[in-house]
Amino acid sequence: MVKQLSERLDATFAALADPTRRGMLATLAHGEATVSDLAAPYEMSLAAASKHVKKLENAGLVSREVKGRTHICRLDATVLREAHEWTERYQKFWAGRLDALEAALKTASLEKKLENLDNE
Amino acid sequence: MVKQLSERLDATFAALADPTRRGMLATLAHGEATVSDLAAPYEMSLAAASKHVKKLENAGLVSREVKGRTHICRLDATVLREAHEWTERYQKFWAGRLDALEAALKTASLEKKLENLDNE
DNA sequence: TCAATTGTCAACCATTTGGTTAAATATAAA
DNA sequence: TTTATATTTAACCAAATGGTTGACAATTGA
Secondary structure (H helix, E strand, C coil): CCHHHHHHHHHCCCCCEEEEEEHHHHHHCCCCEHHHHHHCCCCHHHHHHHHHHHHHHHHCCCCEEECCCCEEEEEHHHHHHHHHHHHHHHHHHHHHHHHHHHHHHHHHHHHHHHHHHHHH | CCCCCCHHHHHHHHHHHHHHHHHHHHHHHHEEEEEHHHHCCCCCCCCHHHHHHHHHHHHEEEEEEEECCCEEEEECCCCHHHHHHHHHHHHHHHHCCCCHHHHHHHHHHHHHHHHHHHHH
C-alpha cells in the first residue's frame, strides 16, 4: 500500500519535528548505525529510542537491515527530498516576492529618472 | 523570548505536518487572507481552523494584522527557510554529493556548539 | 548449556493534538 | 441602539505522542 504524497509529507514532517529524531538522522549522516548507536547520545530508555527509530523508518527516512541480533539503520533521503521540494516551492514564492519588490523599486527609480529627463 | 533554532525547527516541522495547515499556506501563497478565507475550504468549524492558523502563527510561518474585526494573515517564509536549509543538507547527502555531506556535518557540529554556548 | 547482549512488545501514564459546541469579545452595519 | 459578522476562548472529548518498566525473543559468547 503506497501512501499518497500528502500522507508521506505528514509522516515526514512529523518525524522531523523532534530533536531526538533529527539528532539520529545527523548520526546517520556519518554512516550506518545500530539502534543502540542511535540511542547512545540520549538519556531515555532503549525502548523509547527504538520507538523514535521506528517512526523514522515508518516515515521512510531510515531503512533497516536486521543482521543477527543487531539492526543496522541507514539514511534514506527519498521522502526527505519530497519535503525539501515542498519547502522549496514556498521559498521560491518568497524569492519571487522579493524579486517583485526589487522590480517595483527599479520601476520607481526609473520613473524618477524619466521625470528628471523631462526636466532637462 | 527568542527560540533556539532547534525549537523553531520543532515548531515549523510540526506545523507543516498537517494537510490542513499546508493547504492554508498554499492559500496564502496567492496573497493575504483572513482567518475565514483560510477556513473556507475545510469542513471543520471556524474555531478549529482558527487553532490551525494560531499554530502556523506560533511557528512563525504566518503573521497576522488585526484590522477591525478581521485578522489579515500573510505568509512569512523566514522560518520556512530554516526548515528548507535543514532538509537541504540531508537531501544533498542523498544526492551523493560528498562535499555537501562534509558541509552538512560541519554545520551540524557548529549548530551544536552554538547551542551549547547559548546554554552556558 | 548458561549468561549476556540487542532489540521489540505490551501495558501503562501524562501531555499534546485536533476536533466539537457554546459563550465571550470586538467591530461594523442597519 | 440593535443586530449581524469575525474571531477567540473555554470546556470538553478521543486519539496520538513520548516517555516509563517489565517481559519476551533471538542471537552471540563463555
